[in-house]
Amino acid sequence: QQQVKQSPQSLIVQKGGISIINCAYENTAFDYFPWYQQFPGKGPALLIAIRPDVSEKKEGRFTISFNKSAKQFSLHIMDSQPGDSATYFCAASMGRDDKIIFGKGTRLHILP
Amino acid sequence: KAGVTQTPRYLIKTRGQQVTLSCSPISGHRSVSWYQQTPGQGLQFLFEYFSETQRNKGNFPGRFSGRQFSNSRSEMNVSTLELGDSALYLCASSFETGRANTEAFFGQGTRLTVV
Numbered sequence: 001q002q003q004v005k006q007s008p009q010s011l012i013v014q015k016g017g018i019s020i021i022n023c024a025y026e027n028t029a030f031d032y033f034p035w036y037q038q039f040p041g042k043g044p045a046l047l048i049a050i051r052p053d054v055s056e057k058k059e060g061r062f063t064i065s066f067n068k069s070a071k072q073f074s075l076h077i078m079d080s081q082p083g084d085s086a087t088y089f090c091a092a093s094m095g096r097d098d099k100i101i102f103g104k105g106t107r108l109h110i111l112p
Numbered sequence: 113k114a115g116v117t118q119t120p121r122y123l124i125k126t127r128g129q130q131v132t133l134s135c136s137p138i139s140g141h142r143s144v145s146w147y148q149q150t151p152g153q154g155l156q157f158l159f160e161y162f163s164e165t166q167r168n169k170g171n172f173p174g175r176f177s178g179r180q181f182s183n184s185r186s187e188m189n190v191s192t193l194e195l196g197d198s199a200l201y202l203c204a205s206s207f208e209t210g211r212a213n214t215e216a217f218f219g220q221g222t223r224l225t226v227v
Binding site for chain 2: 089
């Protein structure tokens, strides 16, 4: 129930294309869903986050779509660039709990 | 504003030894969490400290322990090291717990190799 399942494990996208990463969760008590981006040799950095009262959130080329009834959420990267090549983690947490449950990550590679 | 600082960056230890990792959070942040990152298991929560008290604990054996000091700096200790403890250990700090879901800022991690 504490798991967050992420797919795919790896993804290759042409420059200018759309990258899509999907996540699913079981615990309906989760109320905060952040996405983290990690470059080699660095710690994860918050990219964008959403709460379940919103179905979509957009920041620049990054959009989170959230489907509360299906308990799924996804990250869309529009006009993907080689600089977006990184590992992306979806995550979830609940209430005032600072414990973050991470998906296993998606290694994204954007072809130049 | 300085970010989260973890020391050392790299460590090589022998099986059976113990190790202490250090984390200095962002100034003003009182919550510090620790995570273990491995290729197979991804990022797994170890524990979280706030005001020198452990508030949350993940599913790791008792060989993994931590503490937080009055200046919010935190240390993590692993005793009787096993080969499987080889991982990147990440520390994250946030402004405060007790407030819903504040952003966690991660350090660069300590790469521990057990031989």
